[in-house]
Amino acid sequence: MSTQEFDIIVIGAGVAGGIFAASQPASTRILVVERDLTEPDRIIGELMQPRGIQALNEMNLGHLLEGIDAQEVNGYNLIKGSERFTINYDEVEKGIHGIGLRNGKFLTNIRKELQQRENITLVQGNITQILQENNTVTGVSYTQEDGTTVSQHAKLTIVSDGPMSMLRDKLSKVNKKVTSYFMGLVLKDLDLEFPSYGHMIVTGEFPILVYPIHTNAYRILIDYPGGKAPKMGKDSIERIKESVVKILPQEMVASFLKALEEDQFKVMPNHAMKNQAFRMKGAVLLGDSLNMRHPLTGGGMTATFTDILCLNEQLAGIDFRDETKLQSAVNAYYNSRGKNVETINILANALYGVFTNDELKEACFEYLQKGGEQATGPLSILSGINRNKQFLLKHFFKVAMQHPIHFITKPAKQIRLYKNAKGILYPILKDEDVPAML
Ligand SMILES: Cc1cc2nc3c(=O)[nH]c(=O)nc-3n(C[C@H](O)[C@H](O)[C@H](O)COP(=O)(O)OP(=O)(O)OC[C@H]3O[C@@H](n4cnc5c(N)ncnc54)[C@H](O)[C@@H]3O)c2cc1C
Structure with a gap:
């Protein structure tokens, strides 16, 4: 492939890179380089939360969930021994639902979409190097199937090479x-x-x-x-x-x-990996190469799409030749993305901590089982619909303190519950508070 002019190079046609590329305006010239274009069979990214579906619809990409025998998911059935109860998305907001799918089929739909777009060139290649000049990313080098190496340049490189990213360490402090x-x-x-x-x-x-x-x-x-x-x-x-x-x-x-x-x-x-991008000029980290949380709550794709909406808002109307404006847009993305994804991240990591601690698990199950706001409140956060951090914290501590009388009747257990809840939550909150590095 000869060297061409691109506005954006996207590394990886996965959930993040693929949806980002598909959501760009037709006037943006994009090269997407994907290591393996065959349909993967993997266990990640198979349950999409309602906010993820909404975000796809907002990007006019809802049709990518069609034709793959995906299954509507109406909420959760919580099971502990012989005790069971359900919590419904519909009680959070009328008409919303999640969706269960095969990740490979979804990726195939995304890649077909990229192939149909005139402004997008999708190639198979393994990116081996992010090219830099004067501390600015200027493009990539990749190896093609026949073993030859190609270099391509663009004003912006989206690094979205996924959870096992080999390229993120050039652009961020990796602490996973x-x-x-x-x-x-x-x-x-x-x-x-x-x-x-x-x-x-x-x-x-x-x-x-x-x-x-x-x-x-x-x-x-x-x-x-x-x-x-x-x-x-x-x-x-x-x-x-x-x-x-x-x-x-x-x-x-x-x-x-x-x-x-x-x-x-x-x-x-x-x-679990917090966002610690160096904000190098000419590049953006997106998806799991930037930020990861425990997949217990199925929040990864929703967090990724929320990031894409945030980045798109900043890039809207940008002249890619204007490096200063482009860098301001990238900085604005890193500065503002946190408020959209922090509740997804905090809940995922905290709930995993709760479910692996016997007493907190008991307390959480009891709390959710009460129904009403005790159930729909946490589900509204998990679904990605509600992004209010204070609301999440309120429910988290109410789980541990739902029986204030226990401070008198069972003080040792109650204090332990509170301390363990704090012990789980505080390090997670500290991680979420770290902004992308300047
Ligand atoms: C076990 C598990 C279960 C999960 N379940 C869910 C769930 O149910 N719901 C949910 O929302 N999230 C879930 N997640 C998280 C979700 O899968 C991720 O957040 C999401 O896939 C991130 O998308 P991505 O594009 O960053 O990575 P990917 O979708 O993995 O895409 C990365 C792409 O980059 C390509 N690539 C990598 N290196 C190179 C290279 N050098 N050159 C070219 N291409 C390259 C890869 O081939 C791949 O196609 C789960 C995660 C795990 C670990």
Whole structure:
């Protein structure tokens, strides 16, 4: 491919890069370089929260969720032992819902859309280098399938190479933690009381999620706590199987055992990573290469789309040749994105902390089970519809302090609950408060 003039180069046609490119005006000339254009089969990005769907619609890209047998998700069914209850998105706001899908099918839709756009050139290539001159990013070098290397230049490079990004360390201080791993399988032939719901199972020491991704197929994600990946030898799998069967609702067991017989776990690390971009001229980090949170609440794609809306607002009407204005727009994006995604990030990481602490888990389950605002309040944050941080903090502490009388009747337990809640929340709040570096 010969060198061409582009306004923007996008690294990665994944959820972030693909949707960003598709949401640009027809006058913007864009090169998208994706390492592998074949349809991936992966366990990430399969449950989209209602705000994610709204954001896609706002970018006129709602049709990318069509034609892939995606499944409407109406809320959550929370399960702890024999206790169960549902919370509905509809009670947060009439008419909203989430959607369960196969990430690979969604990406294929996105990539087809890019191929149809005259202003977008989509190529397969592995970006090996971000090019710089005088502390300004000027483009990229990538290796094509035939082994040849191509360099391309643009005024702005969007670095969206995903959770395992190899390129983010040139543009940010990387401080990522693996909090746990998710092990995924597909469950078939399930006969559920609430088929169109996400199931959050908090019976055991680790949470399990089950939600529909296409007709007669549910994704199960089993959390494996700690920073070390689960071993996948025969004995280890046998042990995992035993501990999962103990806590899985009876109606899911046969399907789980069958899935394990026929397939292998897909395993992915669950990261927490705050945004610490250096704000180098000519480049922007977007998606998981910029910021990650625990996927328990399915907030990653919604956070990404919210970032894209924020970046698009800043880039609107920009003359890409005006470097000063372009850099101001990028700075404004880094300065203002936090208020849109902080509640998604805080809730994801805090809820994971709560669900892996027995007493807090009990308290949280009891709180949500009360229904009314105790249920719809937290769900409004999880769905991405409500982005009020004070509202989130109010509910978080109300979970720990829902029985003030316990300060008198059970002081030791009550003080422990409060301290543990604070211990989970405060470091997360501190991380969220860190602005992108100047
Ligand atoms: C286990 C797990 C489950 C999750 N579940 C959900 C969920 O249910 N709902 C939700 O909203 N979020 C979920 N997330 C988070 C969500 O998947 C991410 O937030 C989202 O995929 C981020 O999009 P991205 O574009 O940054 O990364 P990706 O979608 O991974 O895209 C990155 C792209 O860059 C390409 N690339 C990488 N390196 C290069 C290179 N050198 N050159 C060219 N191309 C390159 C990759 O091939 C890929 O196509 C989950 C995360 C995990 C870990």
